[in-house]
Amino acid sequence: MTTALIADDEPLLAANLAERLRALWPGLDIVAIAANGVEAVAALHARRPDLAFLDIRMPGLTGLQVAQAARDTRVVFVTAYDEYALHAFEHAAIDYLLKPVTDARLAQCVGRLQRQTAAPPDLAAALAALAPRATAPALSWLTVGHGDTTRLVALDEVLYFEASQKYTDVVTRSERHLIRTPLKELLLQLDPARFAQIHRGIIVNLGAVAHIQRDLLGRQQVHLKLHDAVLPLSRSYAHQFKLM
The missing domain is CATH 2.40.50.1020 (LytTr DNA-binding domain)
Structure with a gap:
């Protein structure tokens, strides 16, 4: 059975995504739902899920930081980020869902994940491409x-x-x-x-x-x-x- 983690600091969105994933993928076992980045990293180490659906903007640690702890887990970023980030994901063949997630896009993502048998892609390229945004000067x-x-x-x-x-x-x-x-x-x-x-x-x-x-x-x-x-x-x- 394929296992998955969902991490989102908005409980209603996390619960909705879990419900929709179960409907599209009856064989998917959602083993943990994390409310922030710290909980997500703990769940990754404890449960070692096959998949992780990570919101990028979370307290404690962002989804991008959490992804660095994902070793054999295939990551799907769930994001409201702009095209700059999405281009980086596409270039590195990283799966992502753009909020608000439509039924058609979620079904497409699930179908792709079910067909994939290769090892998860290296996240380094996507994270490196996003680094300039992460180091932007803070507001004063x-x-x-x-x-x-x-x-x-x-x-x-x-x-x-x-x-x-x-x-x-x-x-x-x-x-x-x-x-x-x-x-x-x-x-x-x-x-x-x-x-x-x-x-x-x-x-x-x-x-x-x-x-x-x-x-x-x-x-x-x-x-x-x-x-x-x-x-x-x-x-x-x-x-x-x-x-x-």
């Missing part, structure tokens, strides 16, 4: 609208970012601004040494964190130094603070 300031004017907000001023439907709230000590960049896209532009995702809808400035507290129900909450907001810390992201 944001452009935000303020009435009839445009303002620059330094990243040092930002306490946290919060998803707001299709937009993102930028919260400073005394103001709240709305930008059009989605949270997932914004995360890729931030310095991971300064900002961390703590919830599917929240990114926090690590320098603004005062302490992390567990309530009576066992839920973890992030308290800030200069703001009275109390932010939820999801279990999927708690590993980032184990040494704090």
